[in-house]
Amino acid sequence: MLNRVRSALAHLVSSGGAPPPSPKSPDLPSATTAPPAAAPEAPKGPPARPGSRSGAPAKTTEARTSFCRPTFLQLSPGGLRRADDHAGRAVQSPPDTGRRLPWSTGYAEVINAGKSRHNEDQACCEVVYVGGRRSVSGAPREPSRGQGLCFYYWGLFDGHAGGGAAEMASRLLHRHIQEQLKDLVEILQDPSPPPLCLPSTPGTPGSSDPSHLVGPQPCWSVQKEVTHESLVIGAIENAFQHMDEQMARERRGHQMEGGCCALVVVYLLGKVYVANAGDSRAIIVRNGEIIPMSREFTPETERQRLQLLGFLKPELLGSEFTHLEFPRRIQPKELGQMMLYRDQNMTGWAYKKIELEDLRFPLVCGEGKKARVMATIGVTRGLGDHNLKVCGSTLPIKPFLSCFPEVRVYDLTQYEHCPDDVLVLGTDGLWDVTNDHEVATTVDRVLSAYEPNDPSRYTALAQALVLGARGTPRDRGWRLPNNKLGSGDDISVFVIPLGGPGSYS
């Protein structure tokens, strides 16, 4: 995530003076955020192993290094060094020789051009088994026809202010999803509507028995029907929250600073759930058509939520910030003049007389990639960031950040997919320099060069997307064929075939 956490300029807020130009590349502004995976974060334990099917509760038992790459890349020590080389920026993919990723998923990544010491993106791809939860008495539930569930899982995590949060999330978020789904194993496999209420008597089995349903109450004329799909969405939402809470609990012991965006795909019982918290993006390219599967959460897209919070809880703004937005910084000499503004209720702009309070720094300022909350962070959802403070202040930024994803659902059974239909996930390193249409064109170009049943075609596509966003070193920079600057950020891409050679019955 390039420059998404800025050195805050809040020390200039009260003086009203002009702050110095913002730093060009360093990404780690203050003492309150950790150095970018520097010495103190050297490896203290082995990286997690891929494909583990343990149902053990999600716990961090040791600190991890952020200088690690996804284990499915199977990097040797030499390979790890090459993957960490900002000058070469070699594109990394799982080896052709090893075990393929589920569904023949394609993956490629490249490190940034120097904005942080290590690659702060992380990735995970797993098949996770969910057994039903043991009853309170300790005995396993009576076996039903359910016998547990499997879900396929892909996650991209784009770290900022250190790689620790992304690394932890890549290792544990799917375990939290697994944990949340444990209560639902039987319910999700029962075609009848989920019971609204479950007894919680120790040792009482099951919940999918409709006799557990308590009848509707007269205060609503009908009870709300809750779908299986909305239970999975709720499970994913709560898993994100539990992951975030775990980071809060364990951050001190493990020097886990910073935060990360999280873009996660869960395939379960015929449906693809795409959960996004941050500014990574997912699209489906199906028969050339583009279907957006996520939206980004930034200070601009979440302006009104942020302003409302600042308005309702002004103590969160300290004496440094105002919840109002202005199109530029106000100077003290402009006091009493009429300035454009908008508040939490407005989409449009209007003029107001500048008062003393308006000289405070706006909670939300800047445009596009330069938009910031409290002059510091450029994404408004994600995991971690519990220690993030406004520079030169003790004001925490976390209250304005949400760990909750937006979850979109795609029913894989509603369409006959062909091998060229794919779900593409990318961190902002991809999307900063590539649009949906260009990705769709690359999908078509690369996949048509391979046999439909060649499972390596999706890796080739992921590599082409990463290379296309990175560019080649030329004219003192990484440049695209059109001579524009390529992405200097970490770039990570999953290509998930929706009708490919993978078997996902």
Added chain:
Amino acid sequence: MLNRVRSALAHLVSSGGAPPPSPKSPDLPSATTAPPAAAPEAPKGPPARPGSRSGAPAKTTEARTSFCRPTFLQLSPGGLRRADDHAGRAVQSPPDTGRRLPWSTGYAEVINAGKSRHNEDQACCEVVYVGGRRSVSGAPREPSRGQGLCFYYWGLFDGHAGGGAAEMASRLLHRHIQEQLKDLVEILQDPSPPPLCLPSTPGTPGSSDPSHLVGPQPCWSVQKEVTHESLVIGAIENAFQHMDEQMARERRGHQMEGGCCALVVVYLLGKVYVANAGDSRAIIVRNGEIIPMSREFTPETERQRLQLLGFLKPELLGSEFTHLEFPRRIQPKELGQMMLYRDQNMTGWAYKKIELEDLRFPLVCGEGKKARVMATIGVTRGLGDHNLKVCGSTLPIKPFLSCFPEVRVYDLTQYEHCPDDVLVLGTDGLWDVTNDHEVATTVDRVLSAYEPNDPSRYTALAQALVLGARGTPRDRGWRLPNNKLGSGDDISVFVIPLGGPGSYS
């Protein structure tokens, strides 16, 4: 608005007992809301005159009756009685003989089937002139090429718990818009980008002079560009707020109780602005294609905003409500069991153990037309409702209601419109029984039966839409051709031609 304000059941909340069945038709639940335009609200002054171009500030100088209809209907006393007849439910339109509405706009309305004493919908259609604001010194601004602006205005107001708010809004909201636009007269006519900051020195003219621009500050790399369009949006948003504040100030003196939804169209400088606060709806039918121009604000569509407010300001919930949503009412005997819920962050559902607090009544409950905030009101945006309380409690509901509209913009210059292209506005009386597709079919059917240059075709269309939603009296009710119940609510419809015989250069 049929049954949109319910007799609150909150007195049953703490007891946990089953409330009595909700009343079938009466709409006026409690002593805290006014009777439906009954005796105390008898006429105290003449209704506002249409087409007035006065720029006088918006003020209520006397109380009005809610037993009045839009003056453009030109109803005689006998006509007014017929318009007020629940048994006949005669469709009302402006007379063919009088002055046509601007743009040859079509209009039709019908009273409800008995759910309130009078028709609580109101409507307004005006051409409003905006002169520039006088400077502080009292002298008029130097004349520029601007010379003031005209906007076309249409408004539908669907009252609840009395007709006072709708009547007041229909008389004054366009005056508030006019007032907000006064500062922008010169700016909107100047093709250069609006100045971000205006001097406010007494007597200093104008603001569209770019020399008034103060240069960008270094704390943002660029200043935000604000469009003319977003100034108009801001003006409309602030006009809604000022209208609502005026209702708050004047409600006691004029027995103005209740509230109203507001759906407003402003045509200004080539663009159509559709502002909606409530559950009325607007669509464009263009060459058979349907373009939604509004969305509804209900407890269901605004659930997360409402829950967030309840979560951040629990004092607004008293001891009677919980911000959590449950799919049905919880019984005290279910304490300790696992129940589905969702909070302000969730789209999906999950199980939680029922605690004592969960026995409170949910802030948001019910589905579809039966969804309610605090068991009382079924719309979450609009004007008025300052006195609305939970029945049997002093808990105010207004903090959860927003007076701010969502504004959508349609650029009339971007498409060559034909006489059959129309913007249709309707209160929920129309939309409860008619969908977009049926409206589009009626548009085609009715307009094709008239010559394209026949200005009466839009009134005929509005009448057909109202009749189609009302139905005919049969089998002890108003029934549609398919024998389903027609709308028993007040129904009001504007049909605004986008390429018709109206001249709107």
